[in-house]
Amino acid sequence: MQPTYSLVIPIYNEEATIPEMYRRVGAVMDGLDGPCELILVNDGSRDRSLALLRDLRDRDPRVCYLSFARNFGHQTAVTAGLNFARGRIVIVLDADLQDPPELIPAMVEQWRAGYQVVYAQRVQRRQESWFKRLTAYGFYRVLRHLADVDIPTDTGDFCLMDRQVVEALNAMPERNRYLRGLRAWAGFRQTAIPFQRDPRFAGEVKYTFRKSLALAIDGLVSFSKVPLRMSTYVGLLSAAIALLMGLLVLYWRLFEPNSPLTGFATIAIAIFFLGAVQLVSIGILGEYIGRIYEEVKGRPLYTLAEVKGFEHQRPTPALHTPPPP
Template sequence: MNKVHPHPHLARSKSLLSIVIPFFNERAMLPLLLERLLPVVSNLEMSWELVFVDDGSDDGSAEFLIDTIRREKRIRLVRLSRNFGKEAALTAGLEHARGEGVLIMDADLQDPPELVPDMVARWREGVDVVLMQRRSRRGEGWFKRFSAYMFYRLLNRACRSPIPVDTGDFRLMSRRAVNALLSLNERNRYMKGLFAWVGMPTVVVPYDREPRAAGTTKWDFLGLLGLALEGLTSFSAAPLRWATATGLIAATLGAVFGLWIVVKATILGDITSGYPSLVAIITFLGGIQLLGIGIVGEYVGKTYVESKQRPIYLTRDIIENTAVAGSSQRTRREELQYVELG
């Protein structure tokens, strides 16, 4: 086995399209994805490669892809040492993509592979980013659609760099845009915000998002809430200002209420009993204080993580088929190259 650090030295190809697909426990989805994706990319008038990034799966997804790689040389599998999260897996895929164009899509088939040729055609017109915007979100409940709608608009109100609404990771980027993105070394990576921050000439293409074809989503409510908080605190200091404004409003209301009690007691002769109201006010103000401390703590925590300068991810190995057409028959094991982390 060769022990190298592969991605800083990858040879780039101007005629190659890299399709990056991060996944976690998608064994049921991968055969369906390849069944639809391979015929589409095979008809492209350019070379292509599929770069799968296994984010610590334990359901046999990697084993299925390894068996597929034995038959298809244009598929490469990057296995991370554990589950680092989708943003880290996506970064790993971008770093290991060799193409002049890099297309990102999910493994759940909600991003239709049949749109890839149209994306390539728009990219060849000279833009750096072909951004796919969701026109509809079939297969998702009303609450998820509503919360996503509100989140994107709240995020844009808070951020200085506008983030296109109703978009995900489904996009095609030029090598120039990818290199600009990879130059950002921060550890707290909210990729949708980083895509927008980089900028570059962009064309937005609306599409209808399909329901998941098989398996179950890995994003529950708490996971989406955490992602939303990550996005807000990574690209804006607005939550700190909101906490300050809330404290100011609470202090003003408290002063007015205190003045009213004094007036009632001294002028009107009304002796205030008010233990329940006192407890309610203290609880309310305590909640505001804890909320403010929590928001400040979120920013302090991000600074702490950045200061340690740990890698965004660690690679377990990279698996690709190195068989050469016309060569003598070799064992399956010999045709696969396992590039391990040195």
């Protein structure tokens, strides 16, 4: 039977949370008004996560799973789940239970009211450090100010999407995927449901500072050209400062020959300043050029080692089709 609801959950070293996650998600699926499928995407886990997914599949035919040949990352795992999802309504959430599955019925009600995207918006982050809260608060507001599209603040991948939206996302071939940005770019009628984000149920945090920073850079570079313009503006500002300093040095040489400001320190500061500006500008260019390089190679987004529950389905290819020679 074609499912009405598809729940997509990426899994990476989540053996401590899978039993409780399945219990809570299963209870929500039992209360929905149509057939469901639970798509679990094993993102190259090194613990017993895959064995637990196999066991769930044996016990519950609603459970389907994909297992990557290696770790490809959270955004790619969600993308794979969207490629394979068959439901008219697709819900994406994380396995750590920071995204409460009990919020799904309220999302469905908003979908019935005519919204094609219903995203969960965090109003409070429980038991997170002040540094995490501060950096997340700042990033979302900077991104919204700089991005070419209106990306809602304080939102993650926890959302409900209509089939039409999922098809639009599956048609996007880019590799460096910032799904909450792509979701906003796609358009359609969207609304938010506020919620308080719970602490992780068990296990270790998967989005370390380094991974969070990489995701933030992906979001900024994928949806804004402002960093490129900023490097130009900083270069012009540096040129103006250099010209001003040149005039000041000339003045000091002519009228204040004994001034200490005309010595080695002034020259060194100017050299280091201009060198820093050049290196930052080159780094910004490198971020954009690196993404172009990734796109033109045309490799698949992921490789699958094991698939269960989709034996008679041809998924939407998650490939970037290279241009003809």
